[in-house]
Amino acid sequence: MRHVNGIRAVLPALLALTSLGFGLSPAAAVPDTAPAAAAARPAPAADPGLVDALRRDLGLTPDQARTRLDQEATAARLLPRVRDLAGSAYGGAWFDPARGRLVVGLTDSAHAAAVRATGAATAPVARTEAALDGAKAAVDTVSRSRPAPAAVTGWRVDPRRNAVVVTVAAGSRTDGRVKAFLDAAAAAGPVAVEETAEQAPRTLSAGVVGGDPYYINGNTRCSIGFAVQGGFVSAGHCGRAGSSVVGWDGSAMGSFVDSSFPGNDYSYIRIGNGWWTVPVVLGWGTVSDVLVRGSWQAPVGSSVCRSGSTTHWHCGTVLGLNETVNYSQGAVYQLTRTSVCAEPGDSGGSFVTGDQAQGVTSGGWGNCSSGGQTWFQPVNEILSRYGLTLVTA
Structure with missing residues (x-):
């Protein structure tokens, strides 16, 4: 908050307000996204509110929710290791809730024993992830010279199907432009x-x-994604470089340093005027505010939760990585598809799995009454693009 009093010097009070974009100064938070550091730290006990949110949105019992969170954390930490062990035979990976394990696709069974020794399962596939990524990039190139019609909603690499999946509106396959x-x-x-x-x-x-959390040029509302050293990240379609930003109380926060949309959907907002940052995602009373401890990428199949200023806290699963989404404004590449609902005003908000930052809300379809899906821009891409450091606990 712009004005700080004695109560706000107390950490719990700061944590309760953090998704509004302020709290501890950057010097008070030390980033920790290194795999070795994250693996060495014992996982914190699952927050009761998060367990309840997974019970509500995924139909799990409390025990199942706690077990799944532990299993997903293990899978996310295994992912870089099994990718290295699989080498050129790596065909992608996904979390299998039924088995509670990471499953690794392999084009060569000679690597299977080493991968299974980590605790992951393996599955034979015909194509490597590199081949699938290349095919998806080729489809992206096609879309730049031949824009996809509106009935083509997107395309993504699906490791479980070992293919590039193109989604089209029901009944549209015979349409001349779609075909x-x-x-x-x-x-x-x-x-x-x-x-x-x-x-x-x-x-x-x-x-x-x-x-609500922040406004752009006084007439558009979006949601803060994650605190970074010097400001926060959000969605690119929320504003353009130089656009001014004010907080929920009407006081000046700062301005957009840069944004990208379409093509990408990310932005970096530099803050000042007494606003601070803390490593927290607001739980909106549904869960306790979530401390962000890193940004491990969750594999397909993992649970994921979203915090936004309109519909607050909702959970679902990761449905796909590296998807191109065909918005009316143009295609956006390398998004992650989820089964989490969202509504207008949630743009830019945080996606987390456990205590790991995943990305910022880009768009979706449906709503949180009848259901829908959303896509997010992966946070690690944003950090890399702007040379930013995530504020972590």
């Missing part, structure tokens, strides 16, 4: 087509509503 795009995509590599009844994806910014 032409699918033919061009199929020529680029291994493609599977998935018909879906989902609505067209949209971004999730909103007009001014009092009492």
Whole structure:
């Protein structure tokens, strides 16, 4: 908050306010995203509110939720190691809730024993992740010269299907423009087509509503993503470089240093005027505020939760990585698809798995009454793009 009093010097009070974009000064927080440091630290006990949120949104019992959180944390920490062990045979990986284990796709069984020795399971696949990423990049190239029609909602690498999955509106496959795009995509590599009844994806910014986290140029509301040294990150479609930002109380926070949309959907906002940062994601009373301890990427199949200024706290699962989403404003690349709902005003908000930052809300379809899906821009890409350091506990 811009003005600090004695109560706000107490850490619990600061943590309760942190998603509004202020709290401890940057010098008080030391980043810790190194795998060795994260692996050495014992996992904190699961927050009762988070367990309850997973019970509500994923239909788990409390014991199942706690077990799953532990299993997912193990899987995320194994991911870099098994990728190295698999080498050129690596065909992607995903978390299997039924087995509670990371599953690693391999094109060569000679690597299976070493991978299984880590505790991960293996599955034979025909194509490497590198080949699938190359095919997906080729489809992206097709889309730049031949923009996808609106009935093509997106495309992604799916490690479980070992293919590039293109999603299209139900009943649209025979449409001439859709068919032409699918033919061009199929020529680029291994493609599977998935018909879906989902609505067209949209971004999730909103007009001014009092009492919400931050406003851009006085007339658009978005949600803070994660605190970084010097400011915070959010969605790119929320504002442009130089756009001024004010907080929930109407006081000046700072301005957008840079943003990218479409193509990407990320931004960096530098703060000042007495606003501080803390390593916390607001739980909105549904869960205790979440301390951010790093940014390990959660594999497909993991649970993930989102915090936003409109619909507050909701959970779901990671459905896909490296997806191109065909918004009306243009395609956005390398997003992560989730089953979490969202609504206008949630744009830019935080996605977390356990205590690990995942990304900032980009867009979606549906709502939190009837259901829907959302995509997020991975936070590690944003940090790398701007040379930022995540504020962590």
